[in-house]
Amino acid sequence: MNTQASFASALFDSEQPCPADLYCGNGADPASRFAVYRNNVQSSLINALADAYPVVAQLVGDEFFRAMAALYVRCFPPTSAVLSDYGHDFADFIGGFPPAAGVPYLADVARLERLRVTAYHAADACPVPLAQLATAMAEPQTLGQLRLELHPSLGLLNSPYPVVDVWAAHQGDDDWQGVDLKNIDLCQGQSALVLRHELEVEVFAIDAGVACFIHALHHSQPLQVAAANALAVDPAFEPSQALALLIGRGAITRLSPHSEV
Incomplete structure (x- = not known):
């Protein structure tokens, strides 16, 4: 192992000794200085x-989180x-x-939180003007073949656990007041929809059909295929309601015919 690799390995593993041949110009103990530096990086x-x-x-x-995170840092240093x-x-x-097995929904809550981070840092995109959307929706002969490009921040999560409710129970937002984890x-x-609308990252609980x-x-997929897939999952699916959600949050950023490359 070369010197750089040895240094990096020791930096993320507190059980390894200070790398050899480190030198501190002010006469300080290299092992002590390295321990401080390692602690700062890991922290x-x-x-x-x-x-x-x-x-x-x-x-x-x-306490549990930091111990778990410390092990993650040791196993997966940043790249x-x-x-x-x-x-x-x-x-x-x-x-x-x-x-963490005693909290079986923990990993999916983490996936939801990662989607929020990703949405926050996603590229911006302008929504399709409402007039253009109205024109497209008024042309039934071509509507089914239309493709909708969605906002770069949009993310979906399907979970066997109530991840949105669990996440919401830990928010201070007035919109979620009254949500109690015990209930x-x-x-x-x-299913969760994560989307950045203007400067706010929003989280929605959506039906399985809407998620599909x-x-x-x-x-x-063209609009008619997307609707058919959703109806196969949920016969009560209403395309107009799903489209209203996307339009209302400025999530549709481009319209194109299905044949367009």
């Missing part, structure tokens, strides 16, 4: 995870200088972390 990464996953931290408590990208796979780590049926699955519809649109 900053753990703090970054705590900032990105505040509900996860609330669900398991600060990018962009700190907001760090922890993108933390949910998968949680899902395979045996001590949530933890066996009830939920938006997923199909997000993968460039």
Whole structure:
């Protein structure tokens, strides 16, 4: 192992000794200085995870979270200088972390929180003007073949757990007041839509049919195919309501014929 690799390995593993041949020009003990530096680096990464996953931290408590995050830092040091990208796979780590098995919905709550981080940092895009949307919707002969490009911040999560309700129970927003974790049926699955509208990242609980519809649109399926897929999942699905949600949040950024490349 070369010197740089040895230094990096020791930096993220507190059980490793100080790398050999370190020198402090002021005569200070290299091992002591390295220990301080290592602690600062690891603490900053753990703090970054705590900032990105505040509900996860609330669900398991600060001590448990920081111990879990410290192990993640040790196993998965950053590969990018962009700190907001760090922890993108933390949910998968949680899902395979045996001590967290007692909170089975924890990994999906982490996935929801990661979608919020991603949405916050996603590129911006202007919504299609309402007049253009109205014109397109008034042409039934071509409406079904229309493709809708959705906002870059849009993300979906299908979970066997009520992830939106669990997340909402830990928010101070007045819109979610009265949601009590003790009153949530933890066996009830939920689909979540995450979307940045103007400067605010919003989270919606949506029906399975709506989730299927938006997923199909997000993968460039024409409108009639997306609607058919959604109706197969939920016979009560109403395309107009799903479209109203997307239009109201400025989530449709481009219209194009299905044949357009």
